Amino acid sequence: MEAGRREPLIRVRGLVNRFGSTTVHQGLDLDVWPGEILGVVGGSGAGKTVLLRALLSLRQPQAGSVTISGDEMVGVAESVLRRRRQRIGMLFQNGALFGGLSLLDNISFPLREHTRLSRAVIEDLALIKLRMAGLDAKAANLFPNELSGGMVRRGSLARALIMDPELLILDEPTAGLDPVNAANFDELILDLKSLLGLTVLLVTHDLDSLWRITDRVVFLGDGRVLEEGSVEDMSRSEIPQVASYFKQRRKH
Amino acid sequence: MPRPAAFQFSPGSLRCEGDWRLPDVARIERALEGLPVDDTDTLEVDTHAVAQLDLGGSRLLARLAERAQRSGVRVNYHVPDAHRNIISLVETVPRPEVFHKAGPGPLGGIGRAAVEQWRELLGFLAFVGETFHELFLRFSQPTRFRPLRLLAEMEHGGVRAVPIVAVLSFLVGVVIAYQLSTALEPYGAAVFLPELLTITILRELGPLVTAIVVAGRTASAYAAELGTMQINEEIDALRTLGVSPYDMLILPKVLGLLLVLPLLTVLADISGMGGGVLVNWVAHGQGVASFLNRLPEGMDQRHLWLGLSKTPVYAVVIAAIGCRQGLRVARGAGGVGQATTRAVVQAIFAVIVVNAVFSVVFNMRGL
Ligand SMILES: Nc1ncnc2c1ncn2[C@@H]1O[C@H](COP(=O)(O)OP(=O)(O)OP(=O)(O)O)[C@@H](O)[C@H]1O
Numbered sequence: 001m002e003a004g005r006r007e008p009l010i011r012v013r014g015l016v017n018r019f020g021s022t023t024v025h026q027g028l029d030l031d032v033w034p035g036e037i038l039g040v041v042g043g044s045g046a047g048k049t050v051l052l053r054a055l056l057s058l059r060q061p062q063a064g065s066v067t068i069s070g071d072e073m074v075g076v077a078e079s080v081l082r083r084r085r086q087r088i089g090m091l092f093q094n095g096a097l098f099g100g101l102s103l104l105d106n107i108s109f110p111l112r113e114h115t116r117l118s119r120a121v122i123e124d125l126a127l128i129k130l131r132m133a134g135l136d137a138k139a140a141n142l143f144p145n146e147l148s149g150g151m152v153r154r155g156s157l158a159r160a161l162i163m164d165p166e167l168l169i170l171d172e173p174t175a176g177l178d179p180v181n182a183a184n185f186d187e188l189i190l191d192l193k194s195l196l197g198l199t200v201l202l203v204t205h206d207l208d209s210l211w212r213i214t215d216r217v218v219f220l221g222d223g224r225v226l227e228e229g230s231v232e233d234m235s236r237s238e239i240p241q242v243a244s245y246f247k248q249r250r251k252h
Numbered sequence: 253m254p255r256p257a258a259f260q261f262s263p264g265s266l267r268c269e270g271d272w273r274l275p276d277v278a279r280i281e282r283a284l285e286g287l288p289v290d291d292t293d294t295l296e297v298d299t300h301a302v303a304q305l306d307l308g309g310s311r312l313l314a315r316l317a318e319r320a321q322r323s324g325v326r327v328n329y330h331v332p333d334a335h336r337n338i339i340s341l342v343e344t345v346p347r348p349e350v351f352h353k354a355g356p357g358p359l360g361g362i363g364r365a366a367v368e369q370w371r372e373l374l375g376f377l378a379f380v381g382e383t384f385h386e387l388f389l390r391f392s393q394p395t396r397f398r399p400l401r402l403l404a405e406m407e408h409g410g411v412r413a414v415p416i417v418a419v420l421s422f423l424v425g426v427v428i429a430y431q432l433s434t435a436l437e438p439y440g441a442a443v444f445l446p447e448l449l450t451i452t453i454l455r456e457l458g459p460l461v462t463a464i465v466v467a468g469r470t471a472s473a474y475a476a477e478l479g480t481m482q483i484n485e486e487i488d489a490l491r492t493l494g495v496s497p498y499d500m501l502i503l504p505k506v507l508g509l510l511l512v513l514p515l516l517t518v519l520a521d522i523s524g525m526g527g528g529v530l531v532n533w534v535a536h537g538q539g540v541a542s543f544l545n546r547l548p549e550g551m552d553q554r555h556l557w558l559g560l561s562k563t564p565v566y567a568v569v570i571a572a573i574g575c576r577q578g579l580r581v582a583r584g585a586g587g588v589g590q591a592t593t594r595a596v597v598q599a600i601f602a603v604i605v606v607n608a609v610f611s612v613v614f615n616m617r618g619l
Pocket residue numbers: 019022024042043044045046047048049050051
């Protein structure tokens with residue numbers, strides 16, 4: 001890695017997350033470097049979604065620190081976080097589009113909240129993002145309950161991208177998409193990355209996706225990062241949990 | 253450190269500087285819109301001095317270029333390679349053919365609202381009919397009743413409402429007693445307070461206050477619960493698993509309310525009368541004993557039964573409105589919040605209308 005990239009965009013140290021007596025993370029350390037696409041894998045319930053929520057400070061961890069571009073995210077006032085979160089686009093596992101707003105209003109919502117751009121420009125930008133996310137302009141007027149699962153995914157990607165974030169966090173973006181659509185979605189992420197210089201943190205169970213787009217993969221288990229490296233490294237891992245995860249997935 | 257977005261303009265040339273990034277770039281939108289770009293034959297746009305350019309910033313440039321081109325000006329971009337892709341992304345905006353659907357206009361709006369209300373009424377009646385139909389079907393299959401669900405609903409709708417119903421009706425009793433006694437005193441008729449209180453509270457206010465409190469509490473809770481389940485496809489899941497939502501959700505709610513509303517009303521009657529007794533004691537020095545002594549004459553049982561006879565109707569109306577609004581959330585009708593609001597408004601409205609109908613009917617029958 002060249003000099004100047006040594007400062008990680010996300011730095012997680014000693015993260016501890018507990019729900020009652022279940023410990024989800026036990027001293028988790030993680031670095032995400034600028035400009036990379038990092039895949040996060042791990043069995044169901046390994047704490048991937050909880051990790052993402054802790055990164056955005058949507059939940060308060062029991063211990064540990066999270067910094068994003070050098071700014072602390074843990075234990076910071078909500079008013080400060082609001083500004084910091086604007087630089088991050090998040091795609092939630094189930095889309096999380098606002099049911100009462102049309103797709104266009106969903107996408108333009110952050111712009112209307114956080115900028116003083118005129119309506120016309122906001123509308124232009126939302127429609128452009130809609131196209132970038134691979135949706136037809138006709139979908140703009142539809143409401144979330146009138147969209148298919150894949151369209152919801154794309155719509156919420158468009159919303160995650162609307163503020164032109166430096167960091168894009170995706171929670172299982174291709175789950176439930178057909179293989180062609182999933183491949184297209186991956187292409188889309190690659191395109192966006194090269195166009196906008198994004199850093200991407202991607203949680204996925206889709207091995208094809210991992211091979212296609214990630215630069216590096218971390219495997220979560222036992223409350224911490226068990227293994228990290230390229231996808232090839234992973235499939236050759238000596239840790240039984242990791243090896244079996246990748247072997248199991250290989251079969252189909 | 254981000255540098256503010258800025259530009260230098262001289263006729264025929266625009267030099268952009270700083271970071272053209274959201275949200276900061278919004279600051280210069282106005283200034284860009286105001287630039288006189290139509291005076292020259294060509295416009296040279298230079299972004300070499302822009303350190304960071306995002307889609308928001310480049311769309312502002314694109315709009316400026318569109319404006320110039322509309323008045324016949326040629327626009328030449330001088331941009332570094334890093335900006336080329338981004339600028340080409342925002343050059344055209346994909347617009348849907350029909351955009352903002354035209355509204356119905358003021359007169360049409362009134363018409364639509366009227367039809368909408370009419371449909372609501374029909375839909376409500378249909379739902380009540382359907383519920384009773386389902387209920388009667390169950391009489392031949394009593395095993396399909398769910399006593400535990402029924403008890404749970406009775407606890408949520410009834411037991412938990414005890415404190416608020418008791419306190420509110422007590423306060424209403426106090427207020428009514430004060431008003432009545434100030435009106436009666438000049439005529440030296442304060443002794444009739446117990447009679448008047450009995451009529452007002454047992455016949456009208458006890459049932460009404462209870463019904464309104466329950467309408468606010470329970471109709472909204474039903475709508476929210478069923479609405480959320482509907483959105484999460486839980487109700488479809490129930491159906492798929494071979495369980496009727498009537499058995500599991502709706503009938504227990506309707507029956508539960510049917511059972512607890514009369515009980516709550518009796519409670520409201522008692523605590524409302526308690527408020528009256530308190531005022532009678534504090535203001536007129538008439539003790540509890542003398543109040544109670546006067547009751548047997550004043551308290552014609554009629555009023556109690558007339559008051560209680562309204563409560564089953566209230567119960568059905570409230571439960572049916574709550575459940576129906578919850579189930580309607582289904583597709584497109586707008587979120588759970590709206591359904592909840594609609595349920596409360598309709599339930600309270602319906603309770604008051606039903607009460608008025610009862611008053612008229614009772615009066616005509618001379619009750
Ligand atoms: N709000 C909560 N309350 C209690 N436990 C929770 C909560 N949220 C998550 N958990 C627990 O934390 C663990 C990790 O959950 P998480 O959602 O992060 O899993 P995941 O790795 O994203 O799994 P999947 O791949 O299935 O999405 C699970 O055991 C879950 O039961």
